[in-house]
Each structure stands twice: as C-alpha cells, then as structure tokens.
Amino acid sequence: MPAPIRLRELIRTIRTARTQAEEREMIQKECAAIRSSFREEDNTYRCRNVAKLLYMHMLGYPAHFGQLECLKLIASQKFTDKRIGYLGAMLLLDERQDVHLLMTNCIKNDLNHSTQYVQGLALCTLGCMGSSEMCRDLAGEVEKLLKTSNSYLRKKAALCAVHVIRKVPELMEMFLPATKNLLNEKNHGVLHTSVVLLTEMCERSPDMLAHFRKNEKLVPQLVRILKNLIMSGYSPEHDVSGISDPFLQVRILRLLRILGRNDDDSSEAMNDILAQVATNTETSKNVGNAILYETVLTIMDIKSESGLRVLAINILGRFLLNNDKNIRYVALTSLLKTVQTDHNAVQRHRSTIVDCLKDLDVSIKRRAMELSFALVNGNNIRGMMKELLYFLDSCEPEFKADCASGIFLAAEKYAPSKRWHIDTIMRVLTTAGSYVRDDAVPNLIQLITNSVEMHAYTVQRLYKAILGDYSQQPLVQVAAWCIGEYGDLLISGQCEEEEPIQVTEDEVLDILESVLISNMSTSVTRGYALTAIMKLSTRFTCTVNRIKKVVSIYGSSIDVELQQRAVEYNALFKKYDHMRSALLERMPVMEKVTTNGPTEIVQTNGETEPAPLETKPPPSGPQPTSQANDLLDLLGGNDITPVIPTAPTSKPASAGGELLDLLGDINLTGAPAAAPAPASVPQISQPPFLLDGLSSQPLFNDIATGIPSITAYSKNGLKIEFTFERSHTNPSVTVITIQASNSTELDMTDFVFQAAVPKTFQLQLLSPSSSVVPAFNTGTITQVIKVLNPQKQQLRMRIKLTYNHKGSAMQDLAEVNNFPPQSWQ
Amino acid sequence: MQFMLLFSRQGKLRLQKWYVPLSDKEKKKITRELVQTVLARKPKMCSFLEWRDLKIVYKRYASLYFCCAIEDQDNELITLEIIHRYVELLDKYFGSVCELDIIFNFEKAYFILDEFLLGGEVQETSKKNVLKAIEQADLLQEKIE
Numbered sequence: 001m002p003a004p005i006r007l008r009e010l011i012r013t014i015r016t017a018r019t020q021a022e023e024r025e026m027i028q029k030e031c032a033a034i035r036s037s038f039r040e041e042d043n044t045y046r047c048r049n050v051a052k053l054l055y056m057h058m059l060g061y062p063a064h065f066g067q068l069e070c071l072k073l074i075a076s077q078k079f080t081d082k083r084i085g086y087l088g089a090m091l092l093l094d095e096r097q098d099v100h101l102l103m104t105n106c107i108k109n110d111l112n113h114s115t116q117y118v119q120g121l122a123l124c125t126l127g128c129m130g131s132s133e134m135c136r137d138l139a140g141e142v143e144k145l146l147k148t149s150n151s152y153l154r155k156k157a158a159l160c161a162v163h164v165i166r167k168v169p170e171l172m173e174m175f176l177p178a179t180k181n182l183l184n185e186k187n188h189g190v191l192h193t194s195v196v197l198l199t200e201m202c203e204r205s206p207d208m209l210a211h212f213r214k215n216e217k218l219v220p221q222l223v224r225i226l227k228n229l230i231m232s233g234y235s236p237e238h239d240v241s242g243i244s245d246p247f248l249q250v251r252i253l254r255l256l257r258i259l260g261r262n263d264d265d266s267s268e269a270m271n272d273i274l275a276q277v278a279t280n281t282e283t284s285k286n287v288g289n290a291i292l293y294e295t296v297l298t299i300m301d302i303k304s305e306s307g308l309r310v311l312a313i314n315i316l317g318r319f320l321l322n323n324d325k326n327i328r329y330v331a332l333t334s335l336l337k338t339v340q341t342d343h344n345a346v347q348r349h350r351s352t353i354v355d356c357l358k359d360l361d362v363s364i365k366r367r368a369m370e371l372s373f374a375l376v377n378g379n380n381i382r383g384m385m386k387e388l389l390y391f392l393d394s395c396e397p398e399f400k401a402d403c404a405s406g407i408f409l410a411a412e413k414y415a416p417s418k419r420w421h422i423d424t425i426m427r428v429l430t431t432a433g434s435y436v437r438d439d440a441v442p443n444l445i446q447l448i449t450n451s452v453e454m455h456a457y458t459v460q461r462l463y464k465a466i467l468g469d470y471s472q473q474p475l476v477q478v479a480a481w482c483i484g485e486y487g488d489l490l491i492s493g494q495c496e497e498e499e500p501i502q503v504t505e506d507e508v509l510d511i512l513e514s515v516l517i518s519n520m521s522t523s524v525t526r527g528y529a530l531t532a533i534m535k536l537s538t539r540f541t542c543t544v545n546r547i548k549k550v551v552s553i554y555g556s557s558i559d560v561e562l563q564q565r566a567v568e569y570n571a572l573f574k575k576y577d578h579m580r581s582a583l584l585e586r587m588p589v590m591e592k593v594t595t596n597g598p599t600e601i602v603q604t605n606g607e608t609e610p611a612p613l614e615t616k617p618p619p620s621g622p623q624p625t626s627q628a629n630d631l632l633d634l635l636g637g638n639d640i641t642p643v644i645p646t647a648p649t650s651k652p653a654s655a656g657g658e659l660l661d662l663l664g665d666i667n668l669t670g671a672p673a674a675a676p677a678p679a680s681v682p683q684i685s686q687p688p689f690l691l692d693g694l695s696s697q698p699l700f701n702d703i704a705t706g707i708p709s710i711t712a713y714s715k716n717g718l719k720i721e722f723t724f725e726r727s728h729t730n731p732s733v734t735v736i737t738i739q740a741s742n743s744t745e746l747d748m749t750d751f752v753f754q755a756a757v758p759k760t761f762q763l764q765l766l767s768p769s770s771s772v773v774p775a776f777n778t779g780t781i782t783q784v785i786k787v788l789n790p791q792k793q794q795l796r797m798r799i800k801l802t803y804n805h806k807g808s809a810m811q812d813l814a815e816v817n818n819f820p821p822q823s824w825q
Numbered sequence: 826m827q828f829m830l831l832f833s834r835q836g837k838l839r840l841q842k843w844y845v846p847l848s849d850k851e852k853k854k855i856t857r858e859l860v861q862t863v864l865a866r867k868p869k870m871c872s873f874l875e876w877r878d879l880k881i882v883y884k885r886y887a888s889l890y891f892c893c894a895i896e897d898q899d900n901e902l903i904t905l906e907i908i909h910r911y912v913e914l915l916d917k918y919f920g921s922v923c924e925l926d927i928i929f930n931f932e933k934a935y936f937i938l939d940e941f942l943l944g945g946e947v948q949e950t951s952k953k954n955v956l957k958a959i960e961q962a963d964l965l966q967e968k969i970e
Contacts, residue, residue: 117962127944159943189949237951247950250903290902325871361870
C-alpha cells in the first residue's frame with residue numbers, strides 16, 4: 001500500500017477541482033483510502049490521515065468515522081499525534097456522543113504528563129469541550145494544577161476551572177482555596193485568567209461575592225493592579241498602542257463592576273481609580289475606547305457619586321461624535337441603558353442622538369430611534385417630532401411599524417395642541433399608513449372623537465388623503481370611520497382650520513364604494529366602509545336611495561361579515577327605519593378607557609370597530625331615548641346643546657336607574673355645557689341635582705301644585721299631553737310627564753318620543769312605560785322628562801315622534817310653545 | 826465568546842472554533858446563516874450586529890472575515906482587539922500572513938488560537954509568550970518525529 005498522500009498535497013489537489021462534483025469525487029476517493037488505512041490500524045500515517053479528514057470536514061463532508069482514530073492519536077506517545085488527536089477531538093467529537101467519554105482517561109494521564117505542552121493540550125481540550133461527566137471526573141486534577149507555580153499551566157488551569165464551574169456549578173467550592181494568592185502573580189496571563197475565574201465565581205454565587213468582598217478584600221487588590229497598569233511606564237510585552245495590557249484592564253473593570261454593584265463601600269473604594277481611568281485613557285484608538293467603554297459600564301452600574309456618573313455620560317456623549325461608527329453604536333447602546341436613570345444628563349446630548357437617525361448603519365439607526373423616543377418630553381416635542389416624522393418617511397420598512405407606534409405614543413403624551421395632534425396622526429397615516437399597527441386604529445378613532453372641535457378639519461384631511469390613494473389599510477379604516485361619522489360636516493364645508501373643500505354627497509359615496517370594491521381593501525376595511533356608507537344615510541339627504549342600493553347589493557356578498565352587516569342594515573331600512581336615525585347618530589365622546597375595563601367599553605359603544613348595533617334591541621328595552629342631531633339642528637343650529645343622555649359610561653347605576661346617572665356624565669364628557677351664565681354655574685355643575693329632584697319627591701306630584709297641563713301634540717289620532725311639577729329642592733328643575741294616547745282603531749307600535757330644547761336648557765328623558773300606544777284610547781304611554789332651566793327662560797321644545805301605524809312608518813316633528821309660565825318661571 | 830468563524834469572501838469556511846456544545850447540523854446551520862448575514866453587510870456599516878440573542882463582532886482582513894459571537898455582557902470593542910491580536914499572531918508566525926497560509930496550514934492556525942484563547946476567554950495577553958509557546962511546541966513536534 002503506497003503511503004497516503006500528504007495533507008498539503010491533498011489540499012492542493014482538491015483546490016484544483018473546477019466543479020462541486022469534481023471535488024466530491026476527489027473527496028470520496030480519498031475518504032475510501034483513509035478508511036482502508038484506518039482498518040489496517042496503521043500507526044505511522046494515522047496522524048496524517050486524520051489531519052486530511054479534518055480538512056475535508058471543514059469543507060462540509062462527513063468525517064465521523066475518524067472519531068475513534070482521534071482517540072487513538074490522543075493515546076499515542078508522540079506529541080504530533082497528540083496535537084492532531086486533540087484537535088480532532090475538539091472538532092469531531094461532541095459531548096452528546098458517548099464516545100467522548102473514552103477521552104477522559106487519556107486526558108487524566110496527560111494532565112499529569114511530564115511535558116507542560118502535553119498538559120497544556122489536555123487542559124485546553126477539557127476547557128473547551130469537556131462534558132459535565134468529564135469535568136466531574138477531572139476537576140481534582142484541574143484544581144491541583146491551579147496551585148502550581150508554573151504560570152504556563154496555571155493560567156490554563158484557571159480557564160479550565162471556569163469551564164468546569166460553568167458545566168457543574170456545584171464544584172465551585174473546591175476551587176476556592178486555590179484562588180487565595182492568584183492575584184499576587186506577576187504574570188499577566190495568570191492575572192488575566194484569574195480575574196476571569198473570580199468573575200465567574202462572583203457572578204454565580206452571592207455567597208462567593210460576599211466572601212470576596214469582605215474576607216479577601218478583593219477590591220483594594222484589583223485597584224492596586226489597575227493603578228500599576230496605568231501608572232507604570234512603557235512595557236513592550238503588553239503594550240497595545242501605548243496602553244498597557246488593555247485586556248487585563250477591561251477584565252478588572254468588569255470584575256470591579258460586579259463587586260461594586262449594590263455595595264456602597266466597594267463602590268467608594270473604586271471611585272478614584274474609575275475617575276482616573278476615565279480621564280487619563282487615550283481615546284485616539286479603539287483600544288483606549290474599549291477601556292473607556294468598560295469604565296462607563298462600571299460607573300453606571302455601581303453606586304457611584306453623581307459627578308462620576310455625569311463624567312460617564314459625557315464620555316458617551318463624546319463617543320457619539322466619534323468618526324468610528326463602532327464607537328457611536330456602543331455609545332447609543334449604553335445611553336439607552338442609562339436614559340431612565342440619568343435622564344437629564346442624556347438629554348444634553350439629544351441633538352447628537354437625533355443626528356444619528358440619519359446614519360447609514362441600520363443598527364445605529366435603530367438605537368438612535370429608541371433613544372429618541374425615550375428623550376421626548378413636553379419641552380422638545382415639536383422639534384423632536386419633526387425629526388421623527390422625517391425619519392419615518394425615509395427609514396427602512398423594518399422600522400416603520402415601531403416608529404409609527406412610538407410617534408403615536410409620544411404625541412398622545414405630549415401633544416401641545418389638538419390640531420397638532422391630529423396633524424401628526426395624519427402625517428403618520430399618510431407616510432407609513434400600511435405599517436401602522438392594528439391596535440392603533442381604534443386608539444386613533446377614539447382620539448379623534450375626543451377632539452370635538454376638530455372633527456370637520458379631521459374628516460376633511462382624511463378625505464383628501466384617501467382620495468388619491470386608498471391602499472394603506474389603517475389609513476383607509478380611520479378615514480372611512482370618520483367619513484361615516486362626520487360626513488355631514490364634510491359636505492357642508494364647515495372647516496375652520498383650513499380652506500373647506502367642496503364635496504358632494506355622491507363624491508363621498510364614490511370613494512367609499514371604491515374602497516368597498518377595491519382588491520387592496522381587506523375584509524376589515526370593507527366592513528368599515530360599508531358601515532360608514534350606512535351611517536351616511538342619516539347624515540346625507542339626497543343620496544339615501546343610492547345608499548340603500550349599495551347596502552342591498554352586499555346582502556349577498558361572499559364575505560360573511562359584509563353580508564351580515566348588509567342584511568342588518570337592510571333591515572334597518574325596512575323594518576326598523578324609525579330607529580335608524582337613533583341607531584346611527586353621532587358617536588358620543590368616548591372616555592379614554594384603560595385596558596382593564598372591558599365592561600366600560602361595552603357601555604360606551606366604544607368598540608371602535610363600529611359594529612352595527614345588533615338589531616335585537618326590542619323597542620321596549622332601554623331605548624336610546626336621545627336627541628338626534630338632525631333634530632337639534634332644526635331648532636336653530638348652533639344654539640342647541642347636543643344633550644346625550646344615552647352615553648352610558650362607567651358610572652354604576654344608582655337607585656334611580658341607569659339613565660339618571662347619565663346626566664352626571666354629560667357634564668364630565670365635555671358636551672358643551674348648557675349655561676354659560678355664571679350665576680347659575682354652581683347648580684349646573686352638580687351632577688346629582690336632578691337626582692335630588694327625583695329622589696326627594698314622588699314622581700307624580702299632586703296636581704294641587706296648580707300647574708295646568710297642556711296638550712303638546714294632537715294629530716292623526718295621536719295626542720300627547722304634558723303634566724308638570726316643579727322640584728321642591730331645585731327651583732330650576734321642571735318635571736314633565738307626557739302621556740301619549742291613540743284614538744284610532746289600530747295600535748301605534750314602536751313608538752318613540754324624542755325632544756330637544758334650546759341651548760340654555762338641559763333635558764333628560766327617562767324610559768317610557770312601553771312602546772305601544774293602544775288603540776281606542778285604551779291605554780297610554782307615559783314618559784318622564786326632566787328639564788333644567790337655570791336661566792328661567794321661556795320653555796320651548798321641539799318634539800319628534802316616530803311610530804308604526806296601519807302598516808306604515810310614521811314620523812312627525814312638532815314644536816311645543818304653549819308651556820304655561822308656571823312650568824318655567 | 827461562544828464561537829469564532831473565519832471565512833472567505835465567497836463564503837468558504839477556513840476555520841471554526843466552537844466553545845459551546847452544538848450538534849454538527851446546528852453548527853452547519855448557524856454557519857450558513859451567519860456567513861450570509863455578514864457577507865450581505867455593506868462596507869460602511871459598523872462591525873457589530875445583533876443576531877438571535879448574541880452579539881456578533883466581525884472584521885475583514887484582506888479576503889478573510891473574522892467573526893465572533895459574544896454574549897450580552899461582553900465588551901464589543903475589546904473583542905475587536907482580540908480579533909486583531911489573533912491576526913497579529915498569525916502574521917508574526919507565518920510572516921505576512923495571507924489566506925492561503927491559513928488554508929494550507931489550518932492546523933497551525935488552530936494551534937495558535939488555542940494558545941491565545943481557551944474556553945472562549947483570553948489566556949495570554951503577551952504576544953511574545955504566545956509565540957514562544959507555539960515555537961516550543963513545534964520544536965517538540967520535530968524532536969520526537
């Protein structure tokens with residue numbers, strides 16, 4: 001058998017292969033030769049063959065059949081064999097295979113070998129890939145070598161011990177005695193590895209940590225060593241760019257960090273040296289900055305005095321200006337860690353941080369963005385937001401979602417004005433609309449409803465935004481919702497903040513229908529669009545038929561969600577048309593609800609996914625006895641208070657029934673307060689005043705109080721009478737009881753009574769007794785209205801009646817002007 | 826340090842040192858992914874990147890990429906110095922080292938690394954001492970042979 005080819009020969013040959021296939025062929029041929037050579041138990045060339053195998057393994061080819069051969073090499077007496085054998089073991093064997101345990105005995109022997117380089121091989125292999133079992137078996141040998149005076153072996157033993165401790169933490173104790181004099185060494189290798197060992201022990205065990213702090217007085221020792229390193233003259237052996245043994249300095253600083261953490265005494269003992277290192281270290285090269293970096297980390301983590309902390313942050317600030325982007329990266333990372341605790345100090349470097357947003361490196365940009373958000377506050381919000389919006393525009397897609405979320409959060413916390421807030425949201429939606437997170441949409445909608453005076457402006461801007469492009473789903477969803485809600489403002493051209501645009505009802509419906517049809521719209525977006533179209537049926541006047549048509553078409557949509565909505569909306573048009581305006585009326589201002597309150601959300605209609613109010617509410621339930629806005633508009637436009645008794649918010653129902661509490665909430669939710677007149681202010685702002693009126697008085701006062709009742713309405717057989725009583729406790733309150741009777745021969749069903757009063761009044765409607773006015777005057781519906789009239793103005797009221805009679809839906813509006821003076825004076 | 830990889834601009838592996846136990850399959854997967862990621866980096870980018878839960882420190886010397894994976898509490902900047910020190914050692918040993926030296930003498934590259942680092946930590950901070958040890962070991966090798 002010819003001698004197996006040499007390693008270099010093989011490498012050269014393989015490199016001549018021009019294709020992958022050619023290479024594979026060569027490899028296979030050689031592997032076959034090696035295998036037969038192994039079978040022959042050839043000692044001479046085993047080393048060469050294993051070396052070749054290792055090369056082929058690096059190329060990616062299987063080499064497991066060489067594992068046992070490595071073991072044989074390790075057992076050999078020749079140093080060359082051992083060298084390759086141990087290398088092979090580290091490359092081919094791993095602790096999952098039982099084979100590796102066969103090494104243990106060899107290693108044990110070699111740890112006691114007469115030649116230090118053989119011992120070194122054994123220590124290296126054990127410290128690199130020793131399994132827990134091996135470590136347990138050999139820990140004693142390692143411990144012995146830790147105490148040797150041979151620095152070459154001592155340093156290796158120290159790191160081997162570190163590995164043993166990592167694998168089998170319980171063995172830590174046994175190395176403790178050996179650590180006693182480790183730091184007295186002069187040899188830097190031993191010093192370095194000893195510091196690593198001590199660090200490992202202190203990190204793993206609080207007891208060890210305490211022991212080293214108190215008993216061994218580690219801190220002064222380390223301080224001394226560090227001082228020597230800095231103060232001593234040039235030492236060629238350990239010099240790196242004018243700095244003496246930076247590796248050791250960094251490790252010492254790291255150990256000091258652990259020792260000083262949460263410990264005042266230790267922290268104080270190292271204060272001076274830290275300041276010294278921080279001020280004296282040369283910063284022109286990376287090596288100096290590496291030491292400064294470690295120093296800063298230590299200063300920030302221990303109980304350092306504030307002067308030192310400021311020094312550290314300033315170092316980081318200087319890092320930010322460094323040309324070397326690695327340094328900038330490291331600075332941003334560190335600042336991010338300290339921004340919570342040393343906020344003001346970091347603020348000083350804000351402009352530099354913001355500049356880093358324009359860096360080319362992705363990691364730097366990300367950190368700069370995170371840091372920027374952490375630094376935003378009420379004072380710098382305008383400037384910061386400008387930068388952040390610019391960043392949002394130009395950054396990589398992977399950032400946009402986080403950036404958008406961050407901007408929303410910051411805007412919510414620090415917005416200087418509502419207009420600014422809306423503008424910012426608009427900007428985000430239009431720039432990064434498709435990256436905005438799903439949960440942002442409901443939050444934004446809630447925000448918009450709260451900015452009552454901005455509704456017209458908002459809907460106008462949103463309309464303009466989607467006119468050009470309706471592909472960004474979150475933007476389209478918010479826009480659709482707003483158009484559905486405030487479409488009336490849109491077409492009426494009421495915008496104060498900017499030039500109002502001229503939009504017709506048809507144009508608005510056009511865009512909504514386009515969204516519905518578009519392939520780009522998701523199912524959710526379509527839902528928003530359909531509901532918006534439906535809502536416009538009560539806000540638009542000319543295009544109701546068009547809306548009806550659209551809605552009926554989608555009654556057969558494949559999309560189940562759309563189909564359901566369309567079917568229900570259809571029903572609203574047909575059977576429940578009298579309820580339509582009430583159901584689709586303007587959303588009340590939504591209370592900002594914390595995520596802990598699911599019940600609240602239910603009551604506020606705050607599910608911003610404007611699900612259709614399920615058409616299960618039977619008319620006799622707690623009806624939305626509300627004031628439709630269109631009703632109010634007719635009473636004179638701007639004078640009218642949109643009283644919103646049906647905004648059930650978080651207040652629990654009191655004794656008087658849930659609706660009674662609503663009045664309290666009306667004042668809180670910021671519906672424009674009724675009486676501007678100062679004189680009566682105290683009474684208006686007390687929510688329970690009307691409750692007083694009720695609780696302290698029986699509902700039906702005796703007529704003996706002498707206020708004559710009136711017939712408020714009488715038409716088509718429907719008669720409504722008002723009876724009055726004044727509250728004893730509150731002279732501004734008038735309680736009106738209405739009675740509706742029906743003289744025709746057929747019942748009036750689904751009867752809904754609504755009322756509106758001028759702005760200076762407040763009104764509360766309680767639940768009616770039923771919704772059917774029986775025929776032939778056989779019964780009545782009674783309902784209580786409470787009116788607050790602090791200015792003692794003449795009572796006027798406009799009422800709206802809707803009911804079904806003789807198979808058709810009836811509706812009527814009337815004004816009641818014949819209130820007796822005693823009811824309001 | 827969890828591992829160190831050396832690879833060429835074409836993505837060919839020249840050295841792999843693992844300080845954590847992983848199966849061959851896992852090592853191959855990590856190597857493939859990391860090589861791809863690092864090779865995709867533009868020259869202007871910084872030497873650090875986050876990858877899985879590790880910090881990757883890499884530096885290019887001529888046609889070779891030196892890539893280390895360190896843990897959260899390790900100092901990135903000093904790792905750059907560690908890489909540089911290793912390159913200096915190779916350079917001194919081979920005399921103006923180039924990629925071919927490492928290809929044809931990969932076992933020597935490992936031996937040198939094993940005198941500089943042990944278990945992922947620096948064992949000797951003196952360049953002179955590392956080179957002396959290698960020299961002596963080489964002599965030992967020749968003597969017995």
